[in-house]
Amino acid sequence: MSLSDHFINPRYRPLLSPTPGDTLFDSSRIVHIAIKLDETDWDTLRFQKRTVFDVLMPPSCMSAPFARPFTYFPCTVSVDGQAIRNVGVRKKGFLGSLSEIKPALKLRFNKYDCEQHLLGLRSITLNNAQQDPSFLRQPIAYRLFANANLAAPRCNFAHVTVNDRDLGLYVNVESINRQFLRRHYVDVGGNLYEGVLSDFRKCWINTFEAKTNRRTNSRADLWQTEAALSAPDSSVLIEAAARIDIDQFLSYWAMEVLLKHRDGYSAFCNNFYIYHDPISDRFQFLPWGIDGAMGRQPFDQQELESVFASGLLARRLYALPQSRPSYVNRLRQLLNSVWDEKSIISEIDRIEALITPIADPTGSAGLKEEIEGVRQFVLGRRQAITKELSNGAPAWNGSLLDPPCLKVIGELSATFSTEWATAAADPFMSGTGTMQAIIDGAPMQLGPIGVSSGPDGPYCILNIISQLPNGTYAILLVRVLSSNFNSGQTLASDWEIVFGELVQANPITNAVSLIGTFGIGNISFSSAGTQPGTLIAGSLLVQLVR
Secondary structure, three states, rough: OHHOOOOOOOOOOOOOOOOOOHHOOOOOOEEEEEEEEOHHHHHHHHOOOHHHHHHHHHOOOOOOOOOOOOOEEEEEEEEOOOOEEEEEEEEOOOOOOOOOOOOEEEEOOOOOOOOOOOOOEEEEEEEEEOOOOOOOOHHHHHHHHHHOOOOOOOOOOEEEEEEOOEEEEEEEOOOOOOOHHHOOOOOOOOOEEEOOOOOOOOOHHHOEEOOOOOOOOHHHHHHHHHHHOOOOOOOOOHHHHHOHHHHHHHHHHHHHHHHHOOOOHHHOOOOOOEEEOOOOEEEEEEEOOOOOOOOOOOOOOOOOOOOOOOHHHHHHHHHHHOOHHOOOOOOOHHHHHOOOOOHHHHHHHHHHHHHHHHHOOOOOOHHHHHOOOOOHHHHHHHHHHHHHOOOOHHHOOOOOOOOOOEEEEEEEEEEEEOOOOOOOOOHHHHEEEEEEEOOOOOOOOOOOOOEEEEEEEEEEEEEEEEEEEEEEEEEEEEEEEHHHHHOOEEEOOOOOOOEEEEEEOOOOOOEEEEEEEEEEEEEEEOOOOOOOOOEEEEEEEEEEEE
């Protein structure tokens, strides 16, 4: 049996009846979507963005659901030749998936006409797969969640054009909304929340975003769950089980680990939904945003393969001797039932043949290598987990995540002058400049300044260095996207186009410690370029944050 032969077995609906919208998520085909909108609106849409400072700087950080800077624009959408007018389209994404060239999109068919729909669907989500160049992590992972008897979005692919521009392949994902709930729950009147850097802790709970019952929801169910998970070890299981479907969460948690979804709830308190089901009067977890699963996620904050427990619920359950075996047993059960390497590899092969003509028609974009990476993950996952569990459940020594808010610790200004491609040279011989830094209210005592510049993959780097009185060095490392490294440019620090950090380096021990990273500010280039001998000159003024 292949993955395509499995069907979602919902927890509360004994039979999942076919719906007209099933054809839009048929995994054997690619949906063709053509979007037409005013060209000015399109340019406004694709350049809308949020920065890390919008999300993580005080006073708004973690005080409320993260604001969405994206607005809807009217458009006409043709889906497999069926035209629908007066549809709303907006950009979507948090930070890592944002793009000005190929933005992820949300299509809302009932935005301007509350009765309008497409095959019974009010909206769909088009993910640009910027964080998954293989394109297949989402359809594979959502299917595996479904095979574990968990409610999960339907998912396939779409070939998208905007104003006749070919934007290529997108991942077409079922939106999690009240329509989604109708497919999986008998009673859809409960509270649905999206979790983005969210947890059942006082300092995290305000970021849960209500998706249903917005006018009447008091959020009492969230605070009651927070209180339950604050109970002492002797009673926390009873308290938690009154608020959360623990059996369902064990499967959800184990699937996040099996898929190595380190940007999910159990490892990073991110990318998930919870639904307060009125029938059971308990929360259930729903998967979302899994394009970084199956070994792709660039940050690796956990060392263990068989457990992630940075989310409060996972941590409390794993810490208790009476519930830790339940998690380990569920992980083993799903590894032996859902993790069928032969069927998963067969599905990967099928998807590769389906999407390659659109995703990589010339064979030049590295698609084959990305897909092979997923295959190797699938083939190696069982051994990685069983090896770690061979001596029993490993100890979890990780701490609960701290709120990710940034704090302004000072200000930094600098001027610089050097030549291109001097990054490997002695910076004190290759360039000059000035640098002033105030950290926690005190100025740094800086000596003579050296400057160098050169390439670093898709970025241009600028190094400004000064010796400190104790013999260590203060080094300012600035990274600028190569396409923006031009004369006359003034660029805002945003951690995407421009990123910088001030570090202290000990030449004797080779130890390097972070002083601070760029906060809000700008860097200006009076002269810049990547030709040999080009003068690299300018100035910068930024906050330092940590």
